[in-house]
Amino acid sequence: MPSLAARTEPHVAVDTGTELNDVHSRLNPTRVGAVIQPAGVAEAMEAVRASAKADEPLALMGARHAMGGQQFLSGGRVLDLGALDRVTGFDDDRGLVTVEAGIRWPALLAWLAAHPGNTHGWTIRQKQTGADDFSLGGALASNIHGRGLAFAPFVDDVESLALIDGNGKRVRANRRENPDLFALVAGGYGLFGAVVEITLRLVPRSTLQREVRMTRATRLMADFDVAIAAGCTYGDFQFTVDAASDDFLDLGILSCYRPVAGTPDAAPRRALDTRGFSRLLALAHVDPGRAFSEYAAFYLATDGQRYASDEQQAGVYLGDYHAGIDACLGHAGSEMITELYVPRARLADFLAAAADSLRRTRARVVYGTVRLVERDIDSVLAWAREPWACVVFNLHVRHDAAGLAAAAESFRALIDLALARGGSYYLTYHRWATREQVEAAHPRFAEFLRAKREVDPAGRWCSDWYRHHCRLFGEEPA
The missing domain is CATH 3.30.465.10 (Uridine Diphospho-n-acetylenolpyruvylglucosamine Reductase; domain 3)
Incomplete structure (x- = not known):
């Protein structure tokens, strides 16, 4: 150490x-x-x-x-x-x-x-x-x-x-x-x-208590506001990624964390171990509806559990998880992340448009979440130029020319949707944005x-x- x-x-x-x-x-x-x-x-x-x-x-x-x-x-x-x-x-x-x-x-x-x-x-x-x-x-x-x-x-x-x-x-x-x-x-x-x-x-x-409920994108910002007013300090919304469902990018799990007196729950408590997480991740590639149902059931069962404030930010990462998935899908691939930012009042509208766009480009969404961020007043290349809603998509990308071209199209289309609503995107993850998109999203570039x-x-x-x-x-x- x-x-x-x-x-x-x-x-x-x-x-x-x-x-x-x-x-x-x-x-x-x-x-x-x-x-x-x-x-x-x-x-x-x-x-x-x-x-x-x-x-x-x-x-x-x-x-x-x-x-x-x-x-x-x-x-x-x-x-x-x-x-x-x-x-x-x-x-x-x-x-x-x-x-x-x-x-x-x-x-x-x-x-x-x-x-x-x-x-x-x-x-x-x-x-x-x-x-x-x-x-x-x-x-x-x-x-x-x-x-x-x-x-x-x-x-x-x-x-x-x-x-x-x-x-x-x-x-x-x-x-x-x-x-x-x-x-x-x-x-x-x-x-x-x-x-x-x-x-x-x-x-x-501090000790935080997890509060979990199902909600929809159309109610999400109001639900976030209620959670913040109740004293919650952390939280996110994980939406369904099944493009064949009417609930795509709409229905999801809202998990917020409220400071409480006392100590965190002692182990053991309900948690996804590496094996369980790996199974759900593989399932998201082949049966996303079932993967979301199982994930939501797990999260709902953790309502009321208590965590240390740093512990609840930890995450299980599977470094070599895609080898078995490639064998199942019959091609080499992986996930690429993109993060889009929109004014909070336009979040539901953005997610509805993103659902249409992702269906049109036949993108395979493996995971997605919504978070909040406050304005960055310190950085020159500030991506949080105002209080945004942050939408993260993890898209499966085939490792061939056609797969890369399709992913680039999907990501650029999502950026356009964010820009049309006065939003932006994160520069960290990929280099598929056009110059016009970079300039619009990052005016100080x-x-x-x-x-x-x-x-x-x-x-x-x-x-x-x-x-x-x-x-x-x-x-x-x-």
Whole structure:
């Protein structure tokens, strides 16, 4: 487990001629020139200075969950910061913890739970749900959010950061010191420096009671408002994904979490284990109606269960689940995620239009959920430009030319539906949006590219994601 103790740092490891891919979609096989794995911050700084001396760009890699190519650089060098995984500071009075950027959520939560100096019971406020093995550096780079009902994205939880600039120098940034750099780095996809340290604001650990009910998209925002007024702090809505049903994207399970006195339920309690989750996921590919019915029955049976506020954000992730599904479907495939944002008053209208669009493009929806997010006031490339309703779709994608073309059509159609309602989409997951869609959804994107050239004129930080968007906007990479 990471600790505050110093460690002896071995020489940096370099793996040459490696093919990398993202963990979830497996749609980004990328042959890179080398993967550089520094064991500590000092070695990372030296690696950056060596790249600067050789005038070579670097991409930054953590847990490799992003699907848009942000962490890969075809033919180039990738700086893997996964070994930078220590807790380096803790302030029990102020509720602050400082971690190296490669640390994963489970390690941080374990450290906070075990540390004798954590007398106030501090823990994290939000993380991604659905999986745990994400690095905090990656969470900041894509400015993630969880299922908080009244939270802004992750940058709102970040007190300060330290990064390595293009010359190999350590730089500190927060809302007072280098605020412009701070605003670019949060949600900046690793293009403004290698974040090596993050100071995170914590919250007291609390007990939450799960409140579960079935509802429909037409009533969902009113139901969310009632839950928030009742004191619920987390929640989401998981809709049926059976396109053959009239309930498609309409009927769903609303699960909210309300703070209560007392302690969480002791184990054992009703929960989906890895085997059960894997079975339901496979069933969603071949019989989505039955998969939703079983999933809904399970969730309804958990109504009233009590969880720790950090525990209820944890998720089971099956790293190699698709091999058996491929055999069943008779083709190679995986899931690609997209996330769309719409004004909350237009949510039901958007979901109805999305159902029509997904049927028309014959997309296979494996999973979907609705969450809420508050406005991001910190980031330059802010995706939460106002309080949105967030709609996540996990679409099955065949790994052949026809399958990729069909997926691109489905995703672009969904983006158009969000834009038509004054909404947006998340840049993290795929590169199928058109330039017009990028500009409409992210009106500061051209400014973001200009800032990249100003802050990093040597082009030290690069990626396939960045190169793609430069081509899309007719610009040469920095």
